[in-house]
Amino acid sequence: MNSTNDLPVKSAEETQALVRKSLARRYRAEKRFRAYGAAAVLSGIGFVIFLFGTILSQGASVFRQSYVQLTVTYDAEVIDPSGARNLDELVTADYQALIRAAMRERFPEVEGRPNLRELYGVVSSAASLELQQRVVADPSIIGSRETLWVLADDTVDMLLKDKVRRSAPEDERRLSDQQIGWIDALVADGSLKLRFNAAFLSNGDSRDPEQAGVRGALIGSALTLLITLSLSFPIGVGAAIYLEEFAPRNRITDIIEVNINNLAAVPSIVFGLLGLAMFIALFGLPRSAPLAGGLVLTLLTLPTIIIASRAALKAVPPSIREAALGMGASRLQMVMHHVIPLATPGMLTGAIIGMARALGESAPLLMIGMVAFVVDIPRSFVDPATALPVQVFLWSDLPERGFVERTSGAIIVLLLFLMVMNATAVILRNKFEKRW
Amino acid sequence: MNQTAIIKPVPEGTRTIGDVTVPEPVFSCRDVDVFYGDKHAIKKVNIDIGRKQVLAMIGPSGCGKSTFLRCLNRMNDTIVGARVEGLIELDGQDIHEKRQDVVQLRARVGMVFQKPNPFPKSIYENVAYGPRIHGLAGDRAELDEIVNLSLRRAGLWEEVKDRLNQPGTSLSGGQQQRLCIARAIAVNPEVILMDEPCSALDPIATARIEDLIDELRESYAICIVTHSMQQAARVSQRTAYFHLGDLIEVGETNKIFTNPQAKLTEDYITGRFG
Numbered sequence: 001m002n003s004t005n006d007l008p009v010k011s012a013e014e015t016q017a018l019v020r021k022s023l024a025r026r027y028r029a030e031k032r033f034r035a036y037g038a039a040a041v042l043s044g045i046g047f048v049i050f051l052f053g054t055i056l057s058q059g060a061s062v063f064r065q066s067y068v069q070l071t072v073t074y075d076a077e078v079i080d081p082s083g084a085r086n087l088d089e090l091v092t093a094d095y096q097a098l099i100r101a102a103m104r105e106r107f108p109e110v111e112g113r114p115n116l117r118e119l120y121g122v123v124s125s126a127a128s129l130e131l132q133q134r135v136v137a138d139p140s141i142i143g144s145r146e147t148l149w150v151l152a153d154d155t156v157d158m159l160l161k162d163k164v165r166r167s168a169p170e171d172e173r174r175l176s177d178q179q180i181g182w183i184d185a186l187v188a189d190g191s192l193k194l195r196f197n198a199a200f201l202s203n204g205d206s207r208d209p210e211q212a213g214v215r216g217a218l219i220g221s222a223l224t225l226l227i228t229l230s231l232s233f234p235i236g237v238g239a240a241i242y243l244e245e246f247a248p249r250n251r252i253t254d255i256i257e258v259n260i261n262n263l264a265a266v267p268s269i270v271f272g273l274l275g276l277a278m279f280i281a282l283f284g285l286p287r288s289a290p291l292a293g294g295l296v297l298t299l300l301t302l303p304t305i306i307i308a309s310r311a312a313l314k315a316v317p318p319s320i321r322e323a324a325l326g327m328g329a330s331r332l333q334m335v336m337h338h339v340i341p342l343a344t345p346g347m348l349t350g351a352i353i354g355m356a357r358a359l360g361e362s363a364p365l366l367m368i369g370m371v372a373f374v375v376d377i378p379r380s381f382v383d384p385a386t387a388l389p390v391q392v393f394l395w396s397d398l399p400e401r402g403f404v405e406r407t408s409g410a411i412i413v414l415l416l417f418l419m420v421m422n423a424t425a426v427i428l429r430n431k432f433e434k435r436w
Numbered sequence: 437m438n439q440t441a442i443i444k445p446v447p448e449g450t451r452t453i454g455d456v457t458v459p460e461p462v463f464s465c466r467d468v469d470v471f472y473g474d475k476h477a478i479k480k481v482n483i484d485i486g487r488k489q490v491l492a493m494i495g496p497s498g499c500g501k502s503t504f505l506r507c508l509n510r511m512n513d514t515i516v517g518a519r520v521e522g523l524i525e526l527d528g529q530d531i532h533e534k535r536q537d538v539v540q541l542r543a544r545v546g547m548v549f550q551k552p553n554p555f556p557k558s559i560y561e562n563v564a565y566g567p568r569i570h571g572l573a574g575d576r577a578e579l580d581e582i583v584n585l586s587l588r589r590a591g592l593w594e595e596v597k598d599r600l601n602q603p604g605t606s607l608s609g610g611q612q613q614r615l616c617i618a619r620a621i622a623v624n625p626e627v628i629l630m631d632e633p634c635s636a637l638d639p640i641a642t643a644r645i646e647d648l649i650d651e652l653r654e655s656y657a658i659c660i661v662t663h664s665m666q667q668a669a670r671v672s673q674r675t676a677y678f679h680l681g682d683l684i685e686v687g688e689t690n691k692i693f694t695n696p697q698a699k700l701t702e703d704y705i706t707g708r709f710g
Contacts, residue, residue: 249516317553319549319551319553320553320555320556321514322511322514322547322549322553323549323553323554323555323616323619324555324565325511325514325542326509326511326542326546326547326549326620327542327543327546327565327566327569327619327620327623328539328540328541328542328543328566328569328570328623329539329565329569330539333569337565337569338555342556
């Protein structure tokens with residue numbers, strides 16, 4: 001009586017019609033979803049192109065710098081009036097006078113103090129340092145003549161790089177019409193031109209844009225990251241292995257886990273304050289030093305590395321663990337022989353992310369004094385230093401036009417540093433993956 | 437160790453039908469209970485496992501046969517919240533005793549898992565792993581010999597002798613499972629536990645493994661959990677039927693399959709449920 005055939009079941013045609021209707025809706029939804037995704041990716045690529053375009057267009061010019069060719073007489077009367085070749089005297093001699101003499105020789109028609117001062121302003125004050133270094137390195141050149149390229153002033157550099165409007169009224173420019181005339185004359189006979197700017201990569205910071213370089217910040221960053229990597233990777237991986245493989249599951253480990261996750265979200269400046277209070281105030285480490293900076297960044301990167309390493313350890317299939325235990329491997333043998341080799345690529349990825357974050361951090365370094373104006377290139381972990389992102393921050397704050405391109409130039413160096421670091425890590429990771 | 441040790445008598449009131457004891461058992465289990473947290477997964481199981489024979493454990497899914505198997509080499513220790521009670525003796529020695537080292541126990545009781553799980557290493561390294569960690573080979577030549585012998589006994593040598601350095605995971609499913617068996621016998625265990633070793637394999641690979649089990653029986657005690665009653669009938673000499681954590685019936689395989697004593701056993705093997 002109650003056969004299932006009597007139940008109000010839709011016919012096959014009706015069902016198919018409904019399926020067709022819903023199919024159209026499903027395909028529409030899928031298309032929409034794909035469009036959202038494509039739009040998101042495209043806008044992302046757009047922003048990246050814009051970012052790189054801006055940085056490169058502003059910063060690429062930093063790798064070329066204006067140099068003036070001068071014929072300098074190493075006048076013994078000026079450099080070493082006593083003739084004793086005393087090193088202290090050679091160092092403190094008035095090399096500026098030699099540059100001035102060379103400029104007067106090049107433009108003999110210029111007369112009068114104000115005009116001469118404008119003429120001397122074409123050459124950078126760094127030019128005299130160049131002469132000093134040459135004389136100190138080889139005092140025998142005193143008395144001879146030499147034609148050499150010296151740095152031009154940053155205002156001249158900006159004019160050559162078309163970053164100054166010639167058409168602007170004279171009192172709104174930092175170069176007078178007279179100076180522009182001399183510059184054009186120098187350019188015309190080929191003794192003022194843009195040459196490769198080795199100084200940007202070999203100098204430390206300076207108040208003169210034409211002398212300022214990133215080497216100090218680059219070495220500072222490298223030393224800081226060396227400390228960070230050598231501490232945070234072993235500690236982070238060790239903590240992750242212990243927590244994931246050996247620690248008992250109880251309230252204490254739960255609390256630790258929650259706190260590690262929370263630490264990863266703590267603003268970096270807080271770590272800077274902690275570092276200031278702990279490493280500098282309490283332990284008495286030197287201020288502004290890569291050692292203190294590296295320790296602060298270690299605190300910052302530890303949670304990232306621990307979380308990523310734990311995820312990598314968790315991802316190792318349980319069947320491999322069982323196989324090892326079933327063979328009679330001890331827990332440590334299981335972890336060392338099977339789990340860690342399989343988790344290494346993931347742990348390295350965590351280290352890359354952590355290191356990339358550490359490289360880009362400036363806020364915590366400000367707190368421990370790595371924002372100081374440091375001219376000397378750091379030679380050890382306890383010398384005063386700054387880091388690349390802090391250098392970017394410092395230069396971006398300065399009014400001279402020359403520092404605008406240097407800011408972008410430092411960003412380019414920072415990005416290159418990041419790429420080299422990541423490429424190394426990726427190569428390492430692939431090597432570990434291939435072994436298995 | 438001590439062959440003359442007095443084996444504890446089966447406690448009164450056991451509900452299991454059939455003879456749970458065998459002469460000179462390798463394993464003897466008395467009143468074994470397993471709990472997963474609050475869940476009582478194995479209830480007062482009494483059973484002996486004989487030497488040089490295959491014991492098949494059958495029963496519907498979730499009846500606790502795999503859980504019981506994992507008690508025998510203390511793999512349940514690795515599961516958080518699992519608790520094993522009762523007495524399990526290997527050669528007359530309590531495996532839960534303090535001086536029984538779990539690593540040594542697992543060297544004596546090998547295990548083959550449901551899904552073939554070779555290490556992501558070379559075929560050679562897979563087999564050499566056990567002898568290496570237990571220090572069974574004095575030098576490379578001896579290790580080569582063990583690997584060779586184990587692969588031969590697992591019937592895999594002819595197929596892999598030219599590619600011992602290729603990853604174990606590059607083999608087919610059936611070959612991988614035989615590799616796992618070779619890996620298990622490389623440490624020369626007394627007992628081999630097999631947890632549904634053929635459930636992921638096709639019939640041809642299954643037949644090979646079954647032949648292998650039959651050969652290995654001459655040297656080892658084998659405990660196999662299986663969902664296939666035909667397999668149990670083909671490879672085992674004794675069969676144990678589990679139902680919801682209870683060991684319902686134990687006996688010689690042909691008796692269990694031709695003349696089961698318990699109603700539940702009969703229903704299961706005649707296909708009325710399970």
